[in-house]
Amino acid sequence: MDLRQLEYFVAVAEEANFTRAAERVHITQSGVSAQIRQFERELGADLFDRSSRMVRLTAAGAAALPHARTALAAAESVREAIDQVTGLVRGRLRLGMLVGCTVKPLFAALAGFHRAYPRIEIALTEDDSDALIEGVRAGDTDLALVGAARELSGELSSLTVASESLVALVPPGHALAAHDETTVRRLGAYPLVCLPPGTGIRDALDRACTARGVRPNVAFQATAPGAVADLAARGLGVGVLSAPTAADHPELTATPISDAEAPALLVLVWRREQSTVLRALLPHCRRAFGL
Structure with missing residues (x-):
């Protein structure tokens, strides 16, 4: 008797069909049948009634099934315990x-x-x-x-x-590019290109605007920072990103937003x-x- 035979026995019992059981344990039907026959010879009793299209447990099979399940569960517990000790977690x-x-x-x-x-x-x-x-x-x-x-x-x-602190991202020649810093109130005069709500950068911007009574004019929303920068580069609005993200776009001018005090x-x-x-x-x- 081995664990493989127990696994095949439980699979056939639960599927009530040798073909489906074979698919479940990923071997051929003949392989499952051969192992079950060998298991029955070792036990000295038939485990299944094969006289009809649906495979049914015999009295011996019904008595053996809960113990087979318990043995397989115990074997899995042993594997998990060893895995945790050795670091090979599944x-x-x-x-x-x-x-x-x-x-x-x-x-x-x-x-x-x-x-x-x-x-x-x-x-x-x-x-x-x-x-x-x-x-x-x-x-x-x-x-x-x-x-x-x-x-x-x-x-x-x-x-x-x-x-990360927030910056306004604009192309060279934009009015904001001439300033060392800007404010959310000043940004209120421009259409903005932002990430959507639910992102840290957008939430930090919205909190700063609310704190100062500014209603931002969000012209475009994009889920990718690169898209925000590209839209800003094309003059479609002032992009708002974090300083580290803006550094990936040196073709644009990043102006710190001084009163967006809560970082993203x-x-x-x-x-x-x-x-x-x-x-x-x-x-x-x-x-x-x-x-």
Whole structure:
């Protein structure tokens, strides 16, 4: 008797069909049948009644089934215990990331994590910050990189990985290009090109405008910072980005927004109850971000 025979026995019992059981355990039907026959010879009893199209358990098979399930569950528990001791954890990592956000340290963390734990499946989704945070709260997402204009609190754990000031991005020759800095009130006189709500940069801008009674004229919204910069370069509005992101577009002039005092934050968030997979990932994130 071995675990493979127990697995095939349970599969046939639950599927009530040798063909479907073979598909479930990824071998041929003849292979499953041969193993079950050998298992029955070792036990000295028939486990299945094969007299009809639907395979049914005999009395001996019905008596054996719960014990077979228990044995397989125990074997899986042994594997999980050994995996955790040796670091060879299995599982699935559900990661969320802000739409249009390219954060190389996060990708570096994932690459290091995958090298260390190649058997863990990584699923990546993109969404706005509010949806990502709700996904973490609901337990649908293990870890999310979100934008925020303030530190997060509550039942979630968080790690701020970037704190960035805001700049106005304009082409050379624009009136704002002649100033060392500008204000949100001055920006109110121009059409703006922004990232959408739910991003840290946009939330920081909206908070600064609200604090000073300014209603921004958002002419264009783009989910990618590069699109914001391109629209600004074409004179369609004043782009608003973070200073590090604006540095990727030297053809434009980046003017600091002096009264946008709350910086745009990039934050990793997760539930306080950490899974084994998440505990394995977080050190890679801290190293990649230099924290």
